Amino acid sequence: MTHRNTVLTIATGLLLSSAITAPAMAEEGMWTFDGFPTAQVQQTYGWAPDQAWLDHARQSSVRLTGGCSASFVSDTGLILTNHHCVASCLYDNSTSAADLLEAGFTANRREEEKPCPGQQAEVVTAITDVTGTVQAAYSGKTGEALTRARDAAIAGIEAENCTDRESTRCQVVTLFGGGQYKLYRYRKYSDVRLVWAPEDRAATFGGDPDNFNFPRYSLDASFLRAYDKGQPVKPEAHLQWNPRAPKADEITFVVGNPGSTSRLWTQSQFAFEREVRLPMTVAILSELRGRLISAMEVSEERQREGLDLLSGIENSLKVYIGRTTALHDPAFTGKLATAETELRSRSAGNAAIGDPWADVSKAVESYRALYLPYRFITPQSDLYSYAQSIVIAAKERSKPNAERLPGYTDSALPLVEKQVLDQRPVYPWLEQLQLSWSLSKAREYLGPDDADTRLLLGQDSPEQLAERLVTNSRLGDAAYRRQLWEGGLAAVEASDDPMIQYALRLEQRERDLRQQVNEAYQGPLAAAGAKLSDARFAAYGDALYPDATFTLRISYGRVRGWTERGNEVPIATTLGGTFERATGNAPFDLAPGFAAHREQIDPTVAYDFVTTNDIIGGNSGSPVIDRDGTVIGAAFDGNIHSLGGNYGYDPVLNRTVVVSTAAVQEALETIYPAPALIAELARR
Amino acid sequence: MTHRNTVLTIATGLLLSSAITAPAMAEEGMWTFDGFPTAQVQQTYGWAPDQAWLDHARQSSVRLTGGCSASFVSDTGLILTNHHCVASCLYDNSTSAADLLEAGFTANRREEEKPCPGQQAEVVTAITDVTGTVQAAYSGKTGEALTRARDAAIAGIEAENCTDRESTRCQVVTLFGGGQYKLYRYRKYSDVRLVWAPEDRAATFGGDPDNFNFPRYSLDASFLRAYDKGQPVKPEAHLQWNPRAPKADEITFVVGNPGSTSRLWTQSQFAFEREVRLPMTVAILSELRGRLISAMEVSEERQREGLDLLSGIENSLKVYIGRTTALHDPAFTGKLATAETELRSRSAGNAAIGDPWADVSKAVESYRALYLPYRFITPQSDLYSYAQSIVIAAKERSKPNAERLPGYTDSALPLVEKQVLDQRPVYPWLEQLQLSWSLSKAREYLGPDDADTRLLLGQDSPEQLAERLVTNSRLGDAAYRRQLWEGGLAAVEASDDPMIQYALRLEQRERDLRQQVNEAYQGPLAAAGAKLSDARFAAYGDALYPDATFTLRISYGRVRGWTERGNEVPIATTLGGTFERATGNAPFDLAPGFAAHREQIDPTVAYDFVTTNDIIGGNSGSPVIDRDGTVIGAAFDGNIHSLGGNYGYDPVLNRTVVVSTAAVQEALETIYPAPALIAELARR
Structure with missing residues (x-):
């Protein structure tokens, strides 16, 4: 649970050379489907997709609740995504006797396809503006009263618009920090199964050293299939599989769900990030x-059991270290400051806008005082996450929908339930390791005499407490989780499971801290966000894109290399290059499949390539679509320059890294043969 | 080797409220013995020590080459220092059968006293100004030519003034970043033995969570003895042992060797620290x-074998994290900036000074480009350090003294030789762990395709290379090290020891990088340092103290608590408080000696106390001396506010933490009985 949703491989944009808040330049932008900048694209490329093209792309695109993006690529529910987006599924389906992550997986028949715990596929079917309703609901309110009114309005809208919770999901998305509220309606498929995955080493060749680097030799692709009532889904639309090499400078679209960006932040928010959150996060991770x-x-x-978590940690660390570097680069931060200064000066004298920068600054100051307890009050471990979800859900479900915590409303509960109840392996040593680490960090940062440290530890040491909680908990058993979930608050409070009791012990303090954070920080931020949004639209017109929110976006760009310290980086690698880069030693050792088929593999086939598309973590698995609307790759990474992309995009150096459909096709034909899959992909 | 000298427990000064470059205020300052601010002390306290008092304190004070401070406390060579300064000696003398670190140690007879590997005691006997000679030697030169001329002049001065290398050591110290060069002459004792140490838990009660915190309950004291030609030394002077409680507001002097501060740095140096060095250091450590x-x-x-290194790492980390916090505090950095602005404005128009700030800035920019390879070209491990010292010494010894690297001149070699040849245990798992960590960090930060990464790793993975080097090296055997040391370059080059061969492989690149760093950074810095120093003396007169250099300093202050979030922190704890703080769980578990003697221990005895003295890492073990010149404690830590003290001192919040002689006396009488020691200390 804990580590699944936080790990989104892709991040973008270290050095930005163009504007940040001003209308997006060149390839910058993660555009909503109801705000596609057609005129701008037409002007730049002499062509732009029409509404039918956009609708088809949207209907073919899939959000994976594990934290990734994907696309339908057949009329029988086949889904293309990254290998690293299904690594957890491979891991959850592995045992020490059969390590699917290491060996790869091919389902030769439908019945062999394996369920992916916690995974759900979602397709956007409608986008509606509900800004007026939400803003009216909190009008005149401040602080926690504001967030409560806002959340109640959102819960109401979601419940009204998705009464069929088996097959639909409604989500009100906050855009521009509170300037817009949009209702996204999804067709959802909660039965997602694994179809094909290469060996882990083929997907992660070069490992952490090569992560966020290019040239790259990674087969980071896999296939899933969505099921509905036990049958493969017939999606409304799918992308035509097009296993060809990319062409230099051709236009490319990346359609997916960038997780989160912070490009519209104010200076005080950047300062908090640089001074407090990033240094602490890098140290403890x-x-x-x-x-x-x-x-x-x-x-x-243990090597096998720990690998999934380790990959996630190393990926996150690289992102956070890249962000630290960006926020310590005076040229980069200078541009962020200039952008704010310009917006302030354009807004001067507009009484309706006032000074939201000062409001944000005040909110951030308040948050500084709350940050440590709020961060450390929740211990890190899958078992604790189960316990916490079960406890909070039991309490929240007994309340009216409008009064619940946002993650536990009628529209949100089905996914929580699925994630709690799906069967997944739990490894006690890994639980203890994470729990004692997070408890010892809480003690380190809060101090041994702090009241929250005492609440977390009592008289125990972190190691003792972790051992006792993990050893004696039954929450690794999905049946027991179901029993507590269905038993409600009475069952939960009667449980003698130590992890449940521990979650009950911490729960009130967690609520209190959340309430304080809403009162002093989130509430003021939502109010200021609406004003900052007004200021932007007043200053720059409506050709603006909002910060990423793990909702569907489209980015346009080109297949293009860049210049690295005077050297031209080519647009693509070839499969043959893998053999030249291999050293024989991990993580540069050849996948056995590659070694065994060296003679058969066509060395000239395009492997990974780069484009100027603007993406970030959450976009992993996004289809890369050509002008004709066919899929020519799956985005899986950014280059090293892109790590500051959380704060701003640089068209000169920032690149998206893509595994080509040509390489996947060659793998399906030669390395990890899957003739049925080839036939399915070839169908028109 | 590697981790011994870098770990200096004490650091000082988070928030500074007074001037930084201007004449020192209140208790700020780590003063040289030839620059004691008598008038200032007289004015503040109505009394100041006279020259006889100062001479006696200097003659009684000891520098320990392991990285600590200490003092003679008997006429038969008994030395008081911290427990954490002898922890390595306890560790080196331990086996899995007899863990002296855990159990503590009392020598009942002289013959039982145990040699401390690598440890040497040094007493300053004379300080001479050699600024003119050194500056004349490099006059007209720049870059690496400057550093070479300077180093040759220093080597010459040291060699001329200490011809008896058995019992004396000469060291030219660079003060004010190159504004002054002073020759320190030492009486040295290279045979140092362990006499008494409490149980580790008594000294480290509260462990890492309580480190740099107060109130504190730590018996961080031990005794060593210096020997000369097999006999206990009769020092020229010693401090009278005075086992009494500290009195509120009484004047205290701390005499010791603060390791390093950066208070005279320019803004560009602070920026490099905040943006590059600190974030990277915290992440990898x-x-x-x-x-x-x-x-x-x-x-x-392994718990036993790894403990010494772990304590060192955790201590360093806390220091670096504290420094990061300080350099991210706008109030703190604002004062640093103001101080620079003031000095610049006072120096404006002085043509002889010019713009050294710009020179430093340019040097720092050049260093940014060299920093990564220079930092990572030297793998971290004790065995590698042995190999490196042996290889470099073999090459340097064949050159004339004036042409050698600074650490390998005639005056420096005896200590290097002692540290290489002293017998110490080496634990292969610990060597492998450090080596694979440092090699994998080199690859991570330099990148897998970097030429230095290839030089370091070849086709190996960090883990493979570390295993091969450590498993097959004989350098853990002191006899083999001696054989290579005495065999000189021929023996070294003929050796088939893989670690020696590895050090030979890296050596030229290390030299090249050092040369580039001297050319672009150290040379310009030395030239600019002299001008910045001139600017300071011109602006503020001569009541200035230089940055710390691990040479003898004296700090004055008072026994005084502080106000923490509205609460008064008392000046001292008592032995009885230990029992209240104990939870029974590590690191808050009672030392067995405390538990066993609970009834006998006088709970009212003063334990640890705080003073306003200005100290930093390297001061660990420093005697805390009262007005009468008697010793009332050993400084062992700073409070948490003191961690920014590297950059500036705050008299309001910064405190030195001291273990009282009263507590040590009670321990010697009741907990870890040592009647002979009590008698020796009581002698007048």
Whole structure:
């Protein structure tokens, strides 16, 4: 649970050379489907997709609730995504006897396709503006009263618009920090199964050292299938599979769900990030990485069991370190400051806007005082996450929908329930490791004499407490989780499971802190966000894109290399290049499938390529679509320059990294043969 | 080797409220003995020590080459220092059968006193100004030519003034960044033995969570003895042992060797620290901490073997994180900036000074480009350090003294030789862990395709290379090290030891990088440093203290608490408080000696106390001396506010933490009985 949703591989944009708040330049922008900048694209490329093209792309695009993007690529529910987006599914379906992550997987028949725990596929079917309703609901309110009124309005809108919760999901999305509220309606498929995945080493060749680097030699692709009532889904639309090499400078569209960006932040928010959140995050995650590396060395089994978490940590760390570098680059931060200064000066004298920058600054100051307890009050572990969800859900379900915490409303509960109840393996050593780490960090940052430290630890040491909670908890058993979930608050409070009791012990303090954060920070931020949004639209017109929100966006760009310290980086690698880069030693050792088929693999086939599309973590698995609307790759990474893209985009250096359909086709034909899949993809 | 000298527990000064470059205010300052601010002390306290008092304190004070401070406390060479300054000696003398670190140690007879590997005691006997000679030697030169001329002049001065290298050591110290060069002459004692140490838990009660915190309950004291030709030394002077409680507001002097401060840095140097060096250091050290924590969990034996390194890492991390916080505090950095602006404005129009700030800025820019390779070209491990010292020494010894690298001149070699040849245990798992960590970090930060990464790794993975080098090296055997040392370059080049061969492989690149750093950074810095120093003396007169250089300094202050979030922190704890703070769980578990003697221990005895003295890492073990010249404690830590003290001192919040002689006396009488020691200390 904990580590699944937070790990989104892709991030973008270290050095930005163009405007940040002003209308987006060149290829910058993660555009909503109801705000596509047709005129701008037409002007730049002499061509732009029409509404039918856009509708088809939207209907073919899939959000994976595990934190990735994807697309339908057949009329029988076949889904293309990244290997790293299905790694958890492979991991959850592995045992020490059969390591699917290492060996790869091919379902030769439908019945062999394997369920992916916690995974759900979602397709946007409608987007509606509900800004007026939401803003009217909180009008005149401030602080926590504002967030409560807003959340109640949202819960109401979602419940009214998706009464069929089996097959639809409604979500009100906050855009421009509160300037717009949009209702996204989804067709959802909660039965997602694994069809094909290459060996882990083929997908992660080069490992952490090559992550966010290019040239790259990674087969980061896999296939899933969506099912409905036990049958493969017939999607409303799908993308035609087009296994060809990319062409230099051709226009490309990336359609997917960028998770989160912070490009519209104010200076005080950047300062908090640079001074407080990033340094602490890098330090504590680095320690977890180290703890895990050594703990995995103990046995082959632990190597397997720890790999999924380790990859996630290393990926996140690289992102956070890249962001730190960006926010320590005076040229980069200078541009962020200039952009704010310009917007302030354009807004001067507009009484309706006032000074939202000062309001944000005040909110951030308040948050500084709350940040440590709020961050550390929730221990990190899958078992604790189960316990916490079960406890909170039991309490929230007994309340009217409009009064519940946002994650536990009628529209949100089905996914929570699925994620809690799906069967997944739990490894006690890994639970203990994460729990003792997070408790010891809480003690370190809060101090041993702090009241929250005492609440978290009592008289125990982190190690003792973690061992006792994990060893004696039954929450690894999905049947027991179901029993508590269905038993409601009475069952939960009667449970003698120590993890449940622990979650009950922490719950009130977590609520209190959340309430304080809403009162002093989130409430003021929502109010200021609406004003900042007004200021932007007044200053720059409506050709603006909102910060990423893990909802469907479209980015346009081109297949194009860049210049690295005077050297031209080519647009693509070839499969043959893999053999030149291999050293024989991890993580540069050839996948066995590659080694075994060296003679058969066509070395000239295009492998990974780069484009100027503007993406970020959450876009992993997004289809890369050509002018004709066919899919020519799956985006899986950004280059190293793109790591500051959270704060701003640089068209000169920022690149999206894509695995080509040509390479996947060659793999399906030669390395990990899947003739049925080839036939399905070839169908028109 | 590697981790011993870098770990200096004490650091000082988070928030500074007074001037930084202007004449020192209140208790600020780590003064040289030839520049004691008598008038200032007289004015503040109505009394100041006279020259006899100062001479006696200097003659009684000891520098420990392991990275600590200490003092003679008997006429038979008894030395008082911190427990954490002898922890490595306890560790080096331990086996899995007899863990002296855990159990503590009392030598009942002289013959039982145990040698401390690598440790040497040094007493300053004379300080001479050699600024003119050194500056004349490099006059007209720049870059690396400057550093070479300077280093040759220094080597010459040191060699001329200490011809007896058995019992004396000469060291030219660079003060004010190159504004002054002073020759320090030492009486040295290279045979230092362990006399008494409490149990580790008594010294480290509260462990990392309580480190840099107060109130504190730590018996961080131990005794060593200096020997000369097999006999206990009769020092020229010693401090009278005075086992009494501290009195509120009484004047205290701390005499010791603060390791390093950066208070005279320019803005560009602070920026480099904040933007580059600190974030990287915290991230990679945090990972090492994590790797070690998990690796130690494998067995009781590893717990023992890894503890010394872990304590060092955790201590350093806390210091670096504290420094990061300080350099991210706008109030703090604002004062640093103001101080620079003031000095610049006072220096404006002085043509002889010019613009050294711009020169430093340019040097720092050049260093940014060299920093990564220069930092990562030297792998971290004790065995590698041995190999590197042996290889470089073999090459340098064949050159004339004036042409050698600074660390390998005639005056420097005896200590290097002692540190290489002293017998110490080496634990292969710990060597491998450090080596694979440092090699993998080199690859991460330099990139897998970097030429230096290829030089470091070849086709190997970090883990493989570390295993091969450590498993096959004989450098853990002191006899083999001696053989290579004495055999000189021929023996070194003929050796088939893989670690020696590896050090030979890296050596030229290390030299090249050092040369580039001297050319572009150290040379310009030395020239600019002299001008900045001139600017300071011209602006503020001569009541200035230089940045710390691990040479003898004296700080004055008072026994005084502070106000923490509205609460008064008392000046001292008592032994009885330990029992109240104990939870029974590590690191808050009672030392067995405390538990066993609970009834006998006088709970009212003063334990640890705080003073306003200005100290930093390297001061650990410094005697705290009262007005009468008697010793009333040993400084062992700073409070949490003091961690920014590297950059500036705050008299309001910054405190030195001291273990009182009263507590040590009670321990010697009641907990870890040592009647002979009590008698020796009581002698007048």
